[in-house]
Amino acid sequence: MRYLIRGGRVLCPDGSLEELDLRIDGDRIVEMGAHLPLTDSQVIDARDRIVLPGLVDPHVHLREPGQTAKETIETGTKAAAAGGFAHVCCMPNTSPVIDTKEIVEAIIEKADSYGYAKVHPIAAITHGLRGETLTDFAALIAAGAVGFTDDGKGVQRADVMRQALLCAKELAVPIVVHAEDETLSRDGHLHDGEVAKELSIKGIPSEAEAVMIARDIVLSEATGGAVHFCHVSPKSAVRVIRDAIRAGIPVTAEVTPHHLLLTQEEALRVGAWGKVNPPLRAATDRAACVEGLIDGTLSMIATDHAPHTAEEKARPIEASPFGFVGLEISFPLMYTAFVHSGIMALGKLVDSMARIPAERFKLHAGILNVGGYADLTLIDPHAFRRVDPETFYSKGRATPFAGRELTGWPTLTIHRGKIVFTRAAKEESIR
Numbered sequence: 033m034r035y036l037i038r039g040g041r042v043l044c045p046d047g048s049l050e051e052l053d054l055r056i057d058g059d060r061i062v063e064m065g066a067h068l069p070l071t072d073s074q075v076i077d078a079r080d081r082i083v084l085p086g087l088v089d090p091h092v093h094l095r096e097p098g099q100t101a102k103e104t105i106e107t108g109t110k111a112a113a114a115g116g117f118a119h120v121c122c123m124p125n126t127s128p129v130i131d132t133k134e135i136v137e138a139i140i141e142k143a144d145s146y147g148y149a150k151v152h153p154i155a156a157i158t159h160g161l162r163g164e165t166l167t168d169f170a171a172l173i174a175a176g177a178v179g180f181t182d183d184g185k186g187v188q189r190a191d192v193m194r195q196a197l198l199c200a201k202e203l204a205v206p207i208v209v210h211a212e213d214e215t216l217s218r219d220g221h222l223h224d225g226e227v228a229k230e231l232s233i234k235g236i237p238s239e240a241e242a243v244m245i246a247r248d249i250v251l252s253e254a255t256g257g258a259v260h261f262c263h264v265s266p267k268s269a270v271r272v273i274r275d276a277i278r279a280g281i282p283v284t285a286e287v288t289p290h291h292l293l294l295t296q297e298e299a300l301r302v303g304a305w306g307k308v309n310p311p312l313r314a315a316t317d318r319a320a321c322v323e324g325l326i327d328g329t330l331s332m333i334a335t336d337h338a339p340h341t342a343e344e345k346a347r348p349i350e351a352s353p354f355g356f357v358g359l360e361i362s363f364p365l366m367y368t369a370f371v372h373s374g375i376m377a378l379g380k381l382v383d384s385m386a387r388i389p390a391e392r393f394k395l396h397a398g399i400l401n402v403g404g405y406a407d408l409t410l411i412d413p414h415a416f417r418r419v420d421p422e423t424f425y426s427k428g429r430a431t432p433f434a435g436r437e438l439t440g441w442p443t444l445t446i447h448r449g450k451i452v453f454t455r456a457a458k459e460e461s462i463r
């Protein structure tokens with residue numbers, strides 16, 4: 033199949049927007065230029081659209097194998113396509129845990145058979161996420177794993193983390209850190225602040241996250257093993273990561289749209305739909321995350337898409353699991369808050385949502401160029417729509433952003449030369 037994507041403003045690798053046509057042949061971009069001839073290609077009208085590289089999300093939970101009432105590889109990758117993502121890294125806290133090469137291979141194969149988006153498993157650091165013995169990193173990488181994490185839990189033992197970093201250095205992959213010291217976080221449900229106090233709910237202090245980040249920076253420096261910090265949320269953590277990067281220690285970090293845009297007060301408004309780990313914190317923490325995004329300390333945006341069933345997220349806060357969905361609204365959330373508002377250049381946002389995560393996990397993705405894979409996303413920078421969880425492809429419905437008016441919605445997603453998502457024209461602007 034040949035497509036001619038015509039008349040759009042294309043985000044070029046140097047960050048500029050240029051009115052260019054793109055030709056796709058098979059799974060590749062074969063031509064980019066002004067006013068390309070039709071030559072037996074099917075036209076995709078991209079006037080009034082911005083053309084971006086397919087986005088890359090370094091942190092999603094697809095829940096397969098084992099938790100298919102929450103999500104499946106099929107529904108999760110459909111949600112990715114609807115959010116403009118061509119690549120997602122999936123987390124290993126499934127059941128069974130992604131700790132064998134057979135499970136890694138099965139996930140990749142299944143995702144490829146659907147073809148909505150590429151899935152790159154991040155395998156477990158330790159068997160069963162028990163925090164004790166390392167998995168077979170080399171075998172898991174050979175099967176397609178792009179990093180290692182015990183996400184959902186922090187690796188409590190420093191000796192185990194040091195060993196993991198030594199192996200990671202040897203194999204040139206990052207250790208992806210969910211930072212949570214359980215001696216400080218245990219039994220907590222919300223940020224340890226005013227709202228938790230008001231609701232008489234046990235809190236999770238910022239230090240539970242920051243002390244483990246500080247520990248792993250020290251271990252990264254000592255071993256030379258690379259660390260990627262997940263979903264950074266407290267001010268203290270942003271500061272120590274910034275210092276570590278300045279000191280040349282091989283660390284990177286991601287931040288979520290929810291930690292950039294929301295605070296602990298959400299619990300009063302949306303209850304368990306705003307319960308997430310790490311928790312939505314204080315206004316000073318949120319401001320520090322924004323500062324970290326702007327200055328490049330937090331160089332990647334991750335959704336931490338964490339679907340649960342409607343029943344689970346309808347429970348009272350203390351009985352509900354941590355996490356909510358994000359894939360289908362992450363780009364419009366970020367675009368509206370940071371680009372439409374004039375705070376950040378589009379090129380920088382897309383770097384943080386495509387090029388930089390692709391580089392970190394060595395994915396062939398994240399920029400538009402001739403000869404590269406035809407993974408791309410058309411964005412409507414004009415229309416405003418409200419977030420309506422009922423329209424999600426994900427099985428998850430919970431999000432504290434329900435009802436928000438956003439712009440910058442993906443209207444068409446192409447993955448490996450195939451159209452994998454189009455937004456229905458009837459979903460027109462509300463403004």
Ligand SMILES: NC(=O)N[C@@H](CC(=O)O)C(=O)O
Nearest residue numbers: 093183184308309338354355
């Ligand atoms: N973020 C969450 O609140 N939940 C995640 C686990 C995690 O990312 O730590 C989940 O798997 O549900």
Ligand SMILES: [Zn+2]
Nearest residue numbers: 183184210262
């Ligand atoms: Zn986590």
Ligand SMILES: [Zn+2]
Nearest residue numbers: 123183184336
């Ligand atoms: Zn996660």
